[in-house]
Amino acid sequence: MTRTIHFVSLGCAKNRVDTEVMLGVSDGAGWELVDDPARAETIVINTCGFIGPARQESIDTILEMARFKDEGACDKLVVAGCLAQRYVNELAVEMPEVDHFLGSSDMLRLREVLDERAGRILVGDPANWIVSASDPRRLTQRGHSAWVKIAEGCNRRCSFCAIPGIRGLQRSRPLADVVREVEALVAQGVVEICLVSQDTIAWGRDLPERPALDSLVASLAEVPGLRWLRLHYLYPESLSPGLVELLAGHPVVLPYVDMPLQHASDAMLRRMRRGHGGRRIHDLVERLRTRIPSLVFRTTFLVGHPGETEADFDELLALVRAAAFDHVGTFVYSHEEGTAAFAMTDLVPARIARGRASRLMTAQRRISRQRQRTLVGQEIEVLVEGPSDEHEALLDGRWWGQAPDVDGKVVLANGTGLPGELRRAVVTHATDYDLVADLLAPDGTRDAPPSWD
Ligand code: SF4
Structure with missing residues (x-):
């Protein structure tokens, strides 16, 4: 039985x-x-x-x-x-x-x-262990999209992070193994691949030939049938010129960057043991935005780390306002044993830390609303995911500037489409994080309203 x-x-x-x-x-x-x-x-x-x-x-x-x-x-x-x-x-x-x-x-x-x-x-x-192409796997993501883990563990030692102690040092998967997995996923109908690891930019540094991330991205982008390739968890290092060119110009590599920046103040970045100061962050964001005008930038910040002063937080807020990121996540510091920060004594009271997180997200909501509004009236490429959570007569989708699970969605109010289809749509309405759009028929006209009989 x-x-x-x-x-x-x-x-x-x-x-x-x-x-x-x-x-x-x-x-x-x-x-x-x-x-x-x-x-x-x-x-x-x-x-x-x-x-x-x-x-x-x-x-x-x-x-x-x-x-x-x-x-x-x-x-x-x-x-x-x-x-x-x-x-x-x-x-x-x-x-x-x-x-x-x-x-x-x-x-x-x-x-x-x-x-x-x-x-x-x-x-x-x-x-x-690290996942490999030969491991069994059943996908659970909607819309013919899949996450692919390219490495496990992390060699960095950020003060607040318990991950290296839990997941161990970095182990990258060989390039050929990742390609094999992506080929198999595409053969199952997957059209979007999101690459993840703890420290994606460091992929390959522990492998014998020390291949760079751009070689992996370039190989995956050539897998026939793959339409969208997205990169998550890029540590804020200078991206290689090869990778920037792929992000800027390859039709499969989305100009979407998920780069957790954590903070902007020099003092905090030093205490967090991030290995760089605020200048690098400002330069990186500016260079990427200049070279890739269509770039969609997702980041996360950590507030309330031991020693964070109101002035440090103001610097972070200033970066958020100046850089106008597309998607921002905020974590409140958590005092974790086994981390370097656990020994620090100048803790920020939880109430103040939570208040800072909420101020940061309020500032970001305003920015997000403005950026979303600029999309109204524009034509975008949308991945149809399936019937909407909002109403059975609607469809849910995502445009390429929205990663699965973490960014918003596009509610497709008019038109018919099948899960996994990439279609053109016109944005008709924007909320703080989501969009509403009408699907276009392949000839460019708006689809007739759906019939669900
Ligand atoms: S925050 Fe990220 S880069 Fe830093 S130690 Fe943790 S997993 Fe590694």
Whole structure:
């Protein structure tokens, strides 16, 4: 009889890839994926343990899923990922309801759990594994889009970040292996690939030939059938001229940059151990915008790091106003053991840190609204994702300036289209983060309103 399994994936896109690998493992073992956790005999929670709020969400989710041991069909609760990797000893004692713990490099060992030949703790050295083209995987992203992890771990030592301790040092995937995976995904119908890792710009530096990121991007952009290629998590270093040219001119490489800048003040960047000052950030943004006028720039900032003064924060706010980024995410500092900042004593009170985050996002909302409005009346290329969350008579899509999961969306109010189609559309309305557009027919005219009979 087919056995049933349910997955909950928390955290970032890298975690989503790991969840998709575990889904591939359970498919290979003949298990049926069910949406309703009450029906699942095994429930797997892929956790995030990066910062306090993410940890809390992971713990709440584990407790919520544990209920199905009494109220549903669940006889096995599995906790995987970063939280298990980081806190397995504590969790093993405090959560007797969890049957198995899988570390962040132990996804393939889910097969041992499903075959009932696993011990309770399967948490190995994080250096043991990095996803490869030969691993099983089932996609979960809408709209024929997929995340591809090109490296694991990180060699930097930013003061606030626990990732190197959880995920280990950087291990890049060989170029040919990434190309093989992308070819296979495109053969399944994927049209958009988003490259991720902890430190994408450093891809290849640990490989024997030390290939540069532009060689990988150039090879992937030539995979027949791939239409959009997007880069995430670029550390703010000077991008090589080759990479800038690809971003500026290759029809498949989107002029979209996701570069977490974290801060703008020299004093804070020094304390954060970022290896550069505010000048580099201003120069980088300016050079990229000059060379690539259509550039869409996403970044994230960290506020409330120990020692951050009001003057430091004002510098950050000034950068946000001057650079007019397209998409901004803000994190409030979380005091994490195992990081350099944990030893710092000049903590910023949580209330002040939260207030700064909210001021920054208020400033950004205004900028975002203005930038969104400039798109009204323009024709854009949209990836149709499928029926809209807003209303069944509408479609959801994204234009190339919006990455999946993190940026807004385009609600397609008029026109018909199939998931995975790249179509032209005219923007009719803009909110702070989303757009509304009408799909154009292939001849350039507006499609007739949809008929959903
Ligand atoms: S580069 Fe990113 S992942 Fe690496 S230590 Fe810094 S913040 Fe953490």
